Amino acid sequence: MKSTLKTAIAIHKASTSKIDKVDFDNLAFGSTFTDHMLVCDYKNGAWESPTIVPYGPLSLDPSAKIFHYGQSIFEGMKAYKDNNNDIFLFRPSDNHKRLNISASRMSMPEFPEEYFLEGLKALLKLEEKWIPQTDGSAMYIRPFMFASGEGFHASPADAYKFLICLAPSGAYFSGKVKVRIEETYSRSANGGVGFAKTGGNYAGQFHPTQLAKQKGYSQVIWTDDNTHENIEEAGAMNIFIRIGDTLVTAPTSDRILDGITRRSVLKIAETEGIKTEIRNITVTEVVEAAKKGTLKEMFGAGTAAVISPIATFGFRESDYDLPELENSYATMLKKRITDIQYNRTEDNFGWRVKL
Ligand SMILES: *Cc1c(COP(=O)(O)O)cnc(C)c1O
DSSP states (O other): OOOOOSSOOEEOOOSSOOGGGOOTTSOOSSOOOOSEEEEEEEETTEEOOOEEEESOOOOOOTTOHHHHHOOEEEOOEEEEEOTTSOEEEESHHHHHHHHHHHHHHTTOOOOOHHHHHHHHHHHHHHTGGGSOOSTTOEEEEEEEEEEOOOOSSSSOOSOEEEEEEEEEEOOOOOOSEEEEEOSSOOSOOTTSSTTSOBHHHHHHHHHHHHHHHHTTOSEEEEEOTTTSOBEEEETTEEEEEEETTEEEEOOOBTTBOOOHHHHHHHHHHHHTTOEEEESOOBHHHHHHHHHHTOEEEEEEEETTTEEEEEEEEEETTEEEEOOOOSSOHHHHHHHHHHHHHTTSSOOTTSOEEEO
8 A cells, every 4th residue: 555644653652562461372352452543633624643552441531422413434344464474454434434424424524534444454554563464363353433512402513533453363253154044123214324433333232142042052143123014133243044055145224234245255255156145035034935945054254253143033932943954055155255364375355465
């Protein structure tokens, strides 16, 4: 990536590093943080210059609008290190575009692309040693923005903070995922904010997910809020369903998040000659297919796990097991995507960006 910023990003270095205290062979997901973070303030109608500072707590006024009205958005992406210690990002401009789509929906200011990409690049260069190299591990990147502006009046804030924090993370093993098709609660609604990566969407999922967990499931399959008949997402992932040899996923809408992994899966499936359909998929159709034996696979798609295969789904009082396939689409697609991400293969799509 070539620098387009007029001035270099100022770096205030941490006096000591925590890196020697980290057990890189046993990294959990998103719970170890590097020495530095990128911070950028929005004040008086403009973004100030981003700076890199030691990682640590923030100080905010109790009336900051994030606490009261939840103006907050985020992104999730990863940096990968190959065997030559070269570092790569995967479709980073797509994350930047989506951040601004979320910002616009939440009445927050858009963040400039060069600040996003150059800021991320400078932070990753500084924290290069923190990027794990063992198979399946990566640097999880969390860009986020929230309302720091003050006052109890319910209106958009006049000040915001944008940050990027880095969390070296181990391979994400979800195990045998047992999910429950949800018919009472909804993740999102027509005209709502389901397509935005905004905090409240996730807060609203915790309670129904907790209830599903009490019944022995690990995740919820979201259905549409109106009829609860159309299958929409799997937890905080997009969903794919294989019936026969056709791979089906729901169309994106204002209720469904436009995942970058989802788009990548569709593109790779297409180039592999797999028939894909982007259409409404009903609970009835999936239950019927399960009974007939034509339901072959269900999986979630998202940055954290890439592909998360579902072993069992529950609907009302019944559980339905999916077959264990030798040549699953899930395994093939995950390999194709991660081979591109980790620079193990040619990237014919222009997705991989070398730092
Ligand atoms: C982030 C997210 C996804 C997956 O998006 P990716 O860009 O593939 O990581 C899917 N659904 C929801 C609700 C999400 O928050």
